[in-house]
Amino acid sequence: MVHLASFPFVTFYLHDIGCTALEAVWGDYVSSAFFREAVVQAMTFVRQHHISAWIADDRRLGPMEREDLAWVGEVLPALAAAGLRRLAMIESEDWLNRRLIQEEYTYPTQVLSIEVRHFTDLRAARTWACELLDHD
Numbered sequence: 001m002v003h004l005a006s007f008p009f010v011t012f013y014l015h016d017i018g019c020t021a022l023e024a025v026w027g028d029y030v031s032s033a034f035f036r037e038a039v040v041q042a043m044t045f046v047r048q049h050h051i052s053a054w055i056a057d058d059r060r061l062g063p064m065e066r067e068d069l070a071w072v073g074e075v076l077p078a079l080a081a082a083g084l085r086r087l088a089m090i091e092s093e094d095w096l097n098r099r100l101i102q103e104e105y106t107y108p109t110q111v112l113s114i115e116v117r118h119f120t121d122l123r124a125a126r127t128w129a130c131e132l133l134d135h136d
Contacts, residue, residue, distance in 0.1 A: 018130035
């Protein structure tokens with residue numbers, strides 16, 4: 001696991017665990033602008049490192065705005081075009097965030113080549129993220 005970048009609210013790691021995977025460990029949510037900046041940075045990592053799987057550790061993710069989650073749904077096509085094939089989401093401890101994230105990500109991922117699965121266990125999320133994907 002290689003540390004790529006840290007911000008006050010998210011840390012990014014690069015894994016070679018059967019595929020090239022990006023892991024984002026989210027902390028308390030700070031602001032819409034910072035959240036979007038972090039997602040744009042993650043998109044850069046996906047392109048730069050040819051990442052095929054993203055592990056989103058949302059357990060400590062604080063309250064999210066529906067508009068920001070909808071915006072992520074709008075950038076998912078760019079991630080798919082960059083080669084992202086799997087998104088493993090470790091669910092937020094905040095029940096409202098879990099529900100909002102599931103609602104906002106359902107439609108875009110149904111029409112894209114990105115497979116999404118929700119987890120409560122980090123090890124299971126990492127295993128599934130690269131399972132059956134070609135080694136990069």
